[in-house]
Amino acid sequence: MKQAVEARSGASAQGAVDGARSTSPAPPYYLPCADEVQLFEQCHANQLAVMLKGPTGCGKTRFVEHMAWRLQRPLITISCHDDLSASDLIGRFLIQHDRTQWNDGPLTTALRSGAICYLDEVVEARQDTIVVLHSLTDHRRSLAIEKTGELIHAAPGFQLVVSYNPGYQRMLKDLKPSTRQRFVALDFNFPPAQQEIEIVMQESQLDRPTCAALVGLAEKLRSFADRGLAEVPSTRLLVATAMLIARGIPVKRACQVALVAPLSDDATLVGAMHDLVDLSFP
Ligand SMILES: Nc1ncnc2c1ncn2[C@@H]1O[C@H](COP(=O)(O)OP(=O)(O)OP(=O)(O)O)[C@@H](O)[C@H]1O
Numbered sequence: 001m002k003q004a005v006e007a008r009s010g011a012s013a014q015g016a017v018d019g020a021r022s023t024s025p026a027p028p029y030y031l032p033c034a035d036e037v038q039l040f041e042q043c044h045a046n047q048l049a050v051m052l053k054g055p056t057g058c059g060k061t062r063f064v065e066h067m068a069w070r071l072q073r074p075l076i077t078i079s080c081h082d083d084l085s086a087s088d089l090i091g092r093f094l095i096q097h098d099r100t101q102w103n104d105g106p107l108t109t110a111l112r113s114g115a116i117c118y119l120d121e122v123v124e125a126r127q128d129t130i131v132v133l134h135s136l137t138d139h140r141r142s143l144a145i146e147k148t149g150e151l152i153h154a155a156p157g158f159q160l161v162v163s164y165n166p167g168y169q170r171m172l173k174d175l176k177p178s179t180r181q182r183f184v185a186l187d188f189n190f191p192p193a194q195q196e197i198e199i200v201m202q203e204s205q206l207d208r209p210t211c212a213a214l215v216g217l218a219e220k221l222r223s224f225a226d227r228g229l230a231e232v233p234s235t236r237l238l239v240a241t242a243m244l245i246a247r248g249i250p251v252k253r254a255c256q257v258a259l260v261a262p263l264s265d266d267a268t269l270v271g272a273m274h275d276l277v278d279l280s281f282p
């Protein structure tokens with residue numbers, strides 16, 4: 001079994017969901033950019049599954065963490081990959097001492113405990129794995145475990161959230177229409193400039209003028225998508241750059257290692273991006 005599961009508010013998936021309430025003292029910082037908080041709250045109240053679409057590093061995961069805290073639900077995160085099987089989600093019999101014992105997978109744990117179950121990069125999972133989610137995302141809200149004969153009804157508060165980056169491997173991987181139409185889809189993108197400045201300041205504790213200059217630089221770099229840059233600089237990269245600057249790394253060096261170098265190996269593109277850094281920080 002190759003599986004990446006993370007549970008917040010507890011040491012393990014099981015530990016996290018023993019109590020229905022999240023115990024996280026500090027709310028995960030999230031600055032709303034539009035009406036996504038209200039929409040998510042209504043989806044939660046109406047038992048609707050949610051799909052978050054958007055480029056890497058634009059705040060999808062942080063948003064889910066924040067909403068789980070806000071709604072006081074445990075959060076179980078599953079990073080999807082093409083080896084992920086239905087059993088990895090649902091559970092399996094394991095040999096313990098002289099007998100076999102059923103072990104719930106993270107999806108089943110979330111169902112029983114009314115957690116928010118977040119499947120990150122869901123398009124990476126195989127169709128036969130994703131299809132397991134179907135009965136949970138319509139009126140049935142239940143999961144039949146063939147191996148044990150159990151039919152589990154989702155506990156109140158259970159919500160399925162998936163995310164993916166539509167730009168990434170768009171041609172190779174997509175969700176089936178029958179899967180897509182089970183979700184309310186929220187489009188994410190990089191925050192508007194003023195919000196992005198606030199976020200970078202809050203996350204890095206760097207001064208406002210430098211954060212504003214970084215965000216201005218990022219906006220220019222993002223136009224490089226037209227010139228062949230596969231992934232444009234994310235809010236995550238801006239935060240990393242600002243953190244380095246705030247800890248004493250010279251601005252241009254920080255931009256070089258944290259903002260430009262992660263984006264491309266193409267010497268021409270990298271050179272052009274460095275020129276923009278020089279212009280932004282003369
Ligand atoms: N609206 C926001 N409020 C607060 N922080 C934000 C916001 N948007 C982005 N961030 C910052 O950007 C970082 C990256 O965001 P996050 O990890 O949520 O991206 P993601 O969309 O899940 O990316 P990926 O698709 O690669 O998983 C966060 O750690 C946070 O510092």
Ligand SMILES: [Mg+2]
Nearest residue numbers: 060061062120
């Ligand atoms: Mg994420």
